[in-house]
Amino acid sequence: xxxxxxxxxxxxxxxxxxxAGGSLDDLPxxxxxxxxxxxxxxxxxxxxRHYTRLSQKNFSIDTxxxxxxxxxxxxxxxxxxxxxxLPQFLARHPASPDETGQGFLTSMFExxxxxKDVTGMAGVSMAPMAGAHGEFAGVxxxxxxxxxxxxxxxxxxxxxxxxxxTNPASAVMCGYTVKEIPTDASGSIDLAALRAAVxxxxxxLMLTNPSTLGVFEKTIADIQKIVHDAxxxxxxxxxxxxxxxxxxxxxxxxxxxxxxxxxKTFSTPHGGGGPGAGPVxxxxxxxxxxxxxxxxxxxxxxxxxxxxxLPQSIGRMSANMGNAGVLMRAYVYARLLGRxxxxxxxxxxxxxxxxxxxxxxxxxxxxxxxxRRASHEFIVTLKKLKDTTGVSAMDFAxxxxxxxxxxxxxxxxxxxxxxxxIEPTETESRETLDGFVEAMITIKREAETSPDLVKGAPxxxxxxxxxxxxxxxxxxxxxxxxx
Amino acid sequence: MTIPADLKYTxxxxxxxxxxxxxxxxxxxxxxxxxLGDMVFIETPAAGRTLAKGEECAVVESxxxxxxxxxxxxxxxxxxxxxxxxxxxxxxKDAYSAWMFKLKPANPGDVAGLLDATAYQKLVESEAH
Numbered sequence: 001x002x003x004x005x006x007x008x009x010x011x012x013x014x015x016x017x018x019x020a021g022g023s024l025d026d027l028p029x030x031x032x033x034x035x036x037x038x039x040x041x042x043x044x045x046x047x048x049r050h051y052t053r054l055s056q057k058n059f060s061i062d063t064x065x066x067x068x069x070x071x072x073x074x075x076x077x078x079x080x081x082x083x084x085x086l087p088q089f090l091a092r093h094p095a096s097p098d099e100t101g102q103g104f105l106t107s108m109f110e111x112x113x114x115x116k117d118v119t120g121m122a123g124v125s126m127a128p129m130a131g132a133h134g135e136f137a138g139v140x141x142x143x144x145x146x147x148x149x150x151x152x153x154x155x156x157x158x159x160x161x162x163x164x165x166t167n168p169a170s171a172v173m174c175g176y177t178v179k180e181i182p183t184d185a186s187g188s189i190d191l192a193a194l195r196a197a198v199x200x201x202x203x204x205l206m207l208t209n210p211s212t213l214g215v216f217e218k219t220i221a222d223i224q225k226i227v228h229d230a231x232x233x234x235x236x237x238x239x240x241x242x243x244x245x246x247x248x249x250x251x252x253x254x255x256x257x258x259x260x261x262x263x264k265t266f267s268t269p270h271g272g273g274g275p276g277a278g279p280v281x282x283x284x285x286x287x288x289x290x291x292x293x294x295x296x297x298x299x300x301x302x303x304x305x306x307x308x309x310l311p312q313s314i315g316r317m318s319a320n321m322g323n324a325g326v327l328m329r330a331y332v333y334a335r336l337l338g339r340x341x342x343x344x345x346x347x348x349x350x351x352x353x354x355x356x357x358x359x360x361x362x363x364x365x366x367x368x369x370x371x372r373r374a375s376h377e378f379i380v381t382l383k384k385l386k387d388t389t390g391v392s393a394m395d396f397a398x399x400x401x402x403x404x405x406x407x408x409x410x411x412x413x414x415x416x417x418x419x420x421x422i423e424p425t426e427t428e429s430r431e432t433l434d435g436f437v438e439a440m441i442t443i444k445r446e447a448e449t450s451p452d453l454v455k456g457a458p459x460x461x462x463x464x465x466x467x468x469x470x471x472x473x474x475x476x477x478x479x480x481x482x483x
Numbered sequence: 484m485t486i487p488a489d490l491k492y493t494x495x496x497x498x499x500x501x502x503x504x505x506x507x508x509x510x511x512x513x514x515x516x517x518x519l520g521d522m523v524f525i526e527t528p529a530a531g532r533t534l535a536k537g538e539e540c541a542v543v544e545s546x547x548x549x550x551x552x553x554x555x556x557x558x559x560x561x562x563x564x565x566x567x568x569x570x571x572x573x574x575x576k577d578a579y580s581a582w583m584f585k586l587k588p589a590n591p592g593d594v595a596g597l598l599d600a601t602a603y604q605k606l607v608e609s610e611a612h
Binding site: 417 | 518520521522523524544546547548571572
């Protein structure tokens with residue numbers, strides 16, 4: 001039920017109305033709307049009940065284990081939220097003069113510096129407001145770099161077949177054509193294919209390390225040499241940064257540009273479609289092209305850089321300081337952890353993933369890459385189970401909901417049939433991981449003895465199995481009152 | 484496994500029927516639709532379009548993923564199946580009657596380079612590993 005369905009003409013929450021009736025008389029007639037906006041008319045109690053009920057129906061990191069591979073659904077510490085919500089930050093107008101915002105700007109500058117330090121890059125801009133926004137900024141900088149050198153024949157971006165779908169999309173958005181290269185049987189980039197793919201047309205290579213298959217690209221030194229020798233630049237997709245945070249730095253691996261998902265690695269809330277934050281980090285040669293705004297430190301005075309400071313910038317990617325509230329939360333998170341704490345994030349994320357992987361292997365689950373150590377995530381394939389029982393990865397995922405666990409990522413990466421991509425993150429206890437293993441074992445047994453039970457799941461949630469096909473084909477995205 | 488013996492195949496899971504007049508009818512295999520799951524959207528190429536071998540020319544989108552369909556050989560699109568765009572689920576029902584486009588090959592001899600049913604069967608089995 002939508003909030004609109006509770007609406008009754010004339011019902012209102014008087015106590016929530018603005019105190020004094022401001023005058024709108026100075027608005028020109030042609031800018032005023034002719035009809036009243038179609039807003040729901042509800043009481044305060046209606047609103048409280050509606051949203052409380054929705055929050056109770058929601059699967060979230062605050063209520064359940066959420067091992068959604070590639071998404072890094074870690075706990076969002078309350079301190080990050082409460083400090084970012086201080087009225088001094090919250091009530092600051094984004095257009096306030098720099099002089100009155102030194103506290104906020106100092107925080108932003110320090111976050112910029114910490115991100116530089118932890119990734120080994122020469123500069124960071126926090127202007128992009130989502131992962132894909134950051135990717136776009138990163139590829140646009142690669143293009144600006146080649147173009148500024150008059151090296152305009154470089155029009156091809158190499159992307160491994162296991163890459164996130166956003167990688168080729170970002171490349172195409174920047175006017176590049178995409179060249180896909182295959183992965184070898186152990187889940188690594190096929191070096192021979194990479195050597196054959198590079199040339200004077202190569203703008204760069206987009207790579208996630210650890211890869212989407214949950215394994216570290218051990219030949220990264222060779223990969224960077226092949227790409228750089230061909231005159232291309234190396235792009236690092238920060239989707240899986242959690243596994244290596246403070247341990248291995250993309251800058252040291254030879255990457256020229258990276259984006260980070262603060263809403264993953266730096267624990268700002270996500271999962272509802274945003275808001276995110278996708279800062280970009282660059283090597284020395286890309287510094288002039290960074291997107292604005294970014295924060296400059298001029299002898300202890302902090303201010304936002306403009307087009308005048310960075311004339312070669314790819315441009316302004318957010319009107320003000322990115323998603324400022326998200327950046328504040330990430331800043332507090334980084335300060336709470338400190339440099340030592342960041343190392344522990346990577347260690348426990350990797351330990352938890354390998355523990356879970358070992359226990360599931362013992363329980364008879366097939367791993368997609370059994371000979372490889374997991375990074376922060378790993379892949380189970382249910383191909384055999386599907387062939388023998390008819391129970392698919394999707395059925396398995398739905399049944400997990402009945403046992404109180406959010407499903408892992410299903411059917412991604414596409415290279416592995418009937419797969420579950422499992423990422424426990426560092427914030428889960430051993431008891432939680434064991435509970436998840438028990439549920440997995442129970443469902444496997446159910447699939448073998450009563451497959452129809454699993455195929456009909458979920459049973460215990462507010463809604464049963466949804467019609468995915470109808471949902472995708474008959475999009476229903478906006479409320480329309482029934483006439 | 485459903486792999487009709489009278490069709491030709493590509494490693495990217497298209498099937499190709501060589502018609503009596505030498506034109507080619509193209510769709511995606513039963514195996515491909517099985518991997519993709521329930522189809523929700525299909526886009527076919529415009530008639531008259533000239534395709535290079537391996538060029539992306541159609542899009543199939545399922546509840547799991549969106550994938551490209553590639554030209555099995557170089558040629559010109561002479562017809563596209565509007566019915567399959569209107570009812571994407573027809574690919575799930577019968578992948579071999581739900582064709583996507585017809586192609587006039589630039590070079591009729593290119594068809595010899597496609598996989599036969601036995602070779603395609605082997606490819607599918609090797610991918611399952």
